[in-house]
Amino acid sequence: MPIEVESPEEYGYGLIRYNLSESSVADRTISSLGLQIPDLTLLYGTHRGSEGLRALIAADGEGLKPDDVLITGGAAGALFIIATALLGRDDHLVVIRPNYATNLETPRAIGCAMTTIDLRFEDGFRIDLDAIAAAVTPRTRLISVTCPHNPTGVMCSEAELRGLADLASRTGCRLLVDETYRDLSFDGALPLAASLGSHVISVSSLSKAYGVPGIRIGWIITRDPALQEVFLAAKEQISICGSVVDEWIAEQILQNRAAILEPTLAEMRRRRGVVADWIAGEERLDWVAPSGGVVCFPRMRAEPPGGTGAFYRRLLDVHGCYVGPGHWFEMPDTFFRLGYGWPTGEEFEAGLQAISAALRG
Known part of the structure; x- marks a missing residue:
C-alpha cells in the first residue's frame, strides 16, 4: 500500500481548507x-x-482482568507486536480488505x-463468514478483522462476531479484532472481542474516539497468559515501556469516559445524518451508511470529468479539500474515504460542497 508523499502532513495542513481525510474526532x-x-x-x-x-480497560469486558491487558504505542504498535510475534514465513493469515x-x-x-x-x-461491506471459513488452511494462525471497519464504518453483528470466534476456535487459529472505533458505535457497542475466548485478541486505542492520538496509547487484550507473555517480550524489545505522562493522561480520560464520549457520539450521529442527506441529494455518489466510527467510503457512480486523477487534483488545488483516495486502501479511486469527525462543523459542511463541485468538473 502506498505511502503518499502528498499526505496531509507532507502537503501541509495549512494549505488544506477542508480536511476530510482524517479518521478521528478533533484533536x-x-x-x-x-x-x-x-x-x-x-x-x-x-x-x-x-x-x-x-x-480501567479490562473493566469494559466481561471476565477480563488487568493482567489480560498490555499497553502499547497506539493500536499501530499493538498490531505490529501481534503480527511479528505470531506470524512467520511458514504461517498463513486470513485478513479482510480494505483494511x-x-x-x-x-x-x-x-x-x-x-x-x-x-x-x-x-454486499454492504459485510464480512462473509463462509468466505473466511473457506480460506482457512492447516497453516492458518490468524484471522484478522476490524469492527467498526475503517474505511467504511460498517459493523458486524454480535452473531457475526461470535461466529468468527467460533470459526477460529474450531479451526485451531486465533482471531484478531481491531476495535479501535468500538467506543464510537452508534447503536451500542458489541461485546469486547477478547471476552469471547482465550483465542481471541482485541486491539484498540484512545486515538480515534477520544481525539488524543498524540499520547500514543493503545492496547492488546488476550485472556491467554502465555500469549500475553510473548506480546510483553516483544514490547520490551521495541519500547521497554510506555511514557508515564501518556499513561497518566490516558487514565484520567478513561476515568471520565462517559462524560467525554456522550457528547462526541451525539455530534457524530448528527454529522452522519448530514452526510446521509448530502449523499441523498448527490446523484454522482452512493454509499453504505456507517454504523460506527467517523469515516465512510462513498463510491462514484461514474468516472468524473477528466477521470479520478483530475477529480482529486481539482478537489485539492481548486477547492482546498482533501479526502483519502481509494488506492490508500487497495481499492479503485472511484471510492474515497470521507472523515466527518475531525474538522469543525463549518469546515465539514463546506468540504462536502467542495466534493460536489469537484465531481462536476
Missing part, C-alpha cells in the same frame, strides 16, 4: 480535558502499563502467506 488539548499534569517521576514505567490504566495498512503490510514484510477476503460494496 483535544490538555486544557480542554480539564487536566493539569502533576509532578510525575519520569522513570521506566511498568512494562505492561500502569495497573490503574489496565484495570488499515499495518494489518496488511506488516504480514507482507514478514513473508507469511496471506489470503485477503475483499469486502464488497454490493
